[in-house]
Amino acid sequence: MAAANARVGADAVRVIILGAPGAGKGTQAARLAAHLGVPKISTGEMLRTAVAKKTPLGEKVHPVMEKGNLVPDELLVALVRERIAEPDCDRGFVLDGFPRTLPQALGLEEMSERPRAWVVFDFEVPREELMKRLSGRRWCPTCQATFHLLNNPPRREGTCDECGTRLIQREDDHESVVAQRLHEYDESTFPLIEYYRTRARMIPIDANRPMDVVFGDLLLAIEVRA
Numbered sequence: 177m178a179a180a181n182a183r184v185g186a187d188a189v190r191v192i193i194l195g196a197p198g199a200g201k202g203t204q205a206a207r208l209a210a211h212l213g214v215p216k217i218s219t220g221e222m223l224r225t226a227v228a229k230k231t232p233l234g235e236k237v238h239p240v241m242e243k244g245n246l247v248p249d250e251l252l253v254a255l256v257r258e259r260i261a262e263p264d265c266d267r268g269f270v271l272d273g274f275p276r277t278l279p280q281a282l283g284l285e286e287m288s289e290r291p292r293a294w295v296v297f298d299f300e301v302p303r304e305e306l307m308k309r310l311s312g313r314r315w316c317p318t319c320q321a322t323f324h325l326l327n328n329p330p331r332r333e334g335t336c337d338e339c340g341t342r343l344i345q346r347e348d349d350h351e352s353v354v355a356q357r358l359h360e361y362d363e364s365t366f367p368l369i370e371y372y373r374t375r376a377r378m379i380p381i382d383a384n385r386p387m388d389v390v391f392g393d394l395l396l397a398i399e400v401r402a
């Protein structure tokens with residue numbers, strides 16, 4: 177598919193993962209994408225990379241992200257449009273953290289064929305569990321791998337299994353910022369569950385279970401996809 181045309185092929189596997197911060201979207205998206213042999217597109221990771229490299233986009237979004245607010249829709253839609261026009265997305269992709277608002281969902285619909293063929297997972301996790309997960313989450317600033325002090329500890333304490341970098345806490349996982357991120361989720365992203373219920377294959381997932389069990393459910397749902 178030509179890069180100038182941001183529409184992906186009609187038979188591609190396209191997955192959206194909805195869920196609050198800390199629901200495990202990133203971890204499962206990475207596993208699912210590797211299993212399906214398609215790219216994982218994480219807007220949070222793309223933005224954090226831009227921040228770390230101090231690109232013009234990074235400089236613009238950093239103050240927004242550090243407060244736990246959502247980055248403006250036009251920027252996100254443009255970022256995803258450009259990314260899914262790349263040839264590695266021809267066979268599909270797994271989206272992690274996008275769309276997060278109604279205008280983003282509409283933007284995505286404009287750039288894709290057969291939106292009804294999308295698989296949309298909604299990861300459900302009780303609020304108190306989300307707080308525990310976010311406070312124990314540790315992150316690699318080099319390769320963006322994510323760990324958890326209790327649920328998914330690295331092999332060597334404080335060190336990334338993938339690249340050996342010292343793990344840190346993401347600045348937006350600090351308690352003061354988490355409340356605002358959850359508020360943004362409730363206000364802007366939660367309504368998308370209703371939106372997708374009638375427009376795509378929407379599958380609620382109890383994500384408050386061990387990672388392998390959740391992953392098994394995702395695979396099952398993908399395999400029976402129309």
Ligand code: AMP
Pocket residue numbers: 197219220221223240241244245246247248252272273274275276277280348357
């Ligand atoms: P995440 O890693 O998905 O939790 O995203 C981290 C932060 O990046 C969010 O709190 C937002 O500030 C920003 N961000 C990521 N994806 C989006 C999006 N689709 N729309 C708006 N802001 C986003």
